[in-house]
Amino acid sequence: MNDRIQKVKPSGIRRFFDIANEMDHVISLSIGEPDFSTPWHVRQAGIESLEKGRTWYTPNRGFAELRQEICNYFQRRFHVSYDASSDVLVTVGGSEAIDLAIRTIIAPGDEVLIPQPCFVCYEPMVQMAQGVPVIIETKEENSFRLTPEELLSHISPKTKMLILPYPNNPTGGVMRRQDLEKVAEIVRERNLFVLSDEIYGELTYGGEPHVSFAEVQDMKERTVVISGFSKAYAMTGWRLGYALGPSPIIGQMTKLHQYAIMSAPTTAQYAAIEALKNGDEDIEYMRRQYDMRRRLLVDGLREMGLSCFEPEGAFYVFPCIKSTGLSSEEFCERLIYSERVAVVPGTAFGECGEGFIRVSYSYSLKHLTEALGRMKRFVASLRNEGGEK
Known part of the structure; x- marks a missing residue:
């Protein structure tokens, strides 16, 4: 078997x-x-497509109507214009x-800068593309944002790509416009x-909307933006x-997609067209609910004595x-x-996640309230046995 894959x-x-x-x-x-x-x-919309027998392959890049609606969405939401015929590729999930983007751009030996903590897929995907992951540890005191100083200190002559995982999973950190401009x-x-x-781009809190890196001056032509329908539209199982x-990069990504996947699910594409056309109110409703849960969870964790950074995006908290x-x-x-509550160790998102856990608030208030009660009992028991330092 391939040694590189076995080591992942x-x-x-x-x-x-x-x-x-x-x-x-x-829980x-x-x-x-x-x-x-x-x-x-x-x-x-998905059901109707099945009832009408629309179960054939789609074009490799995705339905033309869906690609146009994606461009329309980015224009109205972020004021960035893309050409639906050449600048968009519809994929099986954001992953x-x-x-595809990493394999298209990265050649063996190229270095890729990855701010951590972050989602689990970037580092192994770089390794499988024979690139070299270079980890940049972001810090709680900087709200888990990537600072210019941290970025500069990790760049070498072999650096080719920077990954910007914001809004961030697992920390909930975001990069505001002034951060992105630097x-x-x-x-x-x-x-x-x-x-x-930018898969969590619609899920930000505190009054300042998400800024796409492609919005920043001169960045559109050197940026591949990744997004999808799983988080904002609650469409995880639709895999879209x-x-x-830039069209030259999207063209090469399409070639990989063509041979490995062929096309994204047909039914999901019809549903996504409807989501983009008429789903803005759905997003706002869910965002408000997440915001309520976010505040409940942060307050509850702090009350039990755990230090907790207040997340500004996504739907996770990352308490210490x-x-x-x-x-x-x-x-x-x-x-x-001991308490039947499942959360994720921070080390799943990089070694710098040691000392933290990730708790998702993409669950009901009932479940979150019960989980907080169990966690409070657990933390109290640790202190009673003399575990606090």
Whole structure:
């Protein structure tokens, strides 16, 4: 077997999800899965496509109407114009789009800058493309944002790409316009490509909307934007994402997609057209609900004595558990076996996640309230046994 593949570690997120599935009465806050059903009008569009027998292959790049609606969405939401005929590729989830972009741009030995903590897929995908991951540790005191100083200190003559995973999974950190503009200056000066994963772009809180990196001056032509329908539209199981970028790059990504996948699911594409046309109110409703849950979870974790950064995007909190004296793995294992609550150790998102856990609030208020009660009891028991440091 391929040594490179054998050396890639399995996802640390799934381990605790799998444990939870084998136990009774577990509240799992481990997976980034919206508890909302896909909005009815979106499901109805998918059902109608099946009833009418629309089950054939689609064009490799995706339906022309869907690609146009993606461009319309980016124009009205971020004021960035793309050509639907050449700048868009519809993929099987955002993860496929990330993989295609990395394999298209990265040659063996090229270095890729990855701010961590971050989603689990970037580092192994770079390794599988024979690139070299260069980890940039972001810090809680900087709100888990990538600073210009951190970026500059990790650039070398071999650096080709920067990955921007914002809004961030697992921390909930975001990059505001002024932050992105400082990064853009360096990207321009050092002639880097950027992969901007904006799958959580619709889920930001606090009054300032998400800014796409492609909005920043001169960045559109050197950026591949990744997004999709899983998070904002509660369409995880439909497996639909997309990439936007310069036509030469999208063209080469399409070639990989053509041979490996052929086309994204037909029914999902019809549903996505409806979501983009008429789903803005659905997004806003879910965003308000997430915001309510976010505040409940942050307050609850702080009340039990855990330091907790207030997330400004996505639907995760990333509390610090160092005061308990346990490692991230130990905390999560003891929590699930003693109180039947599943969360994810911070180390699943990079070594710098040690001392933190990820808790998803993409679940109902009832489940979150019950989980907080169990976690409070667990943390209190640790202190009673003299575990606090």
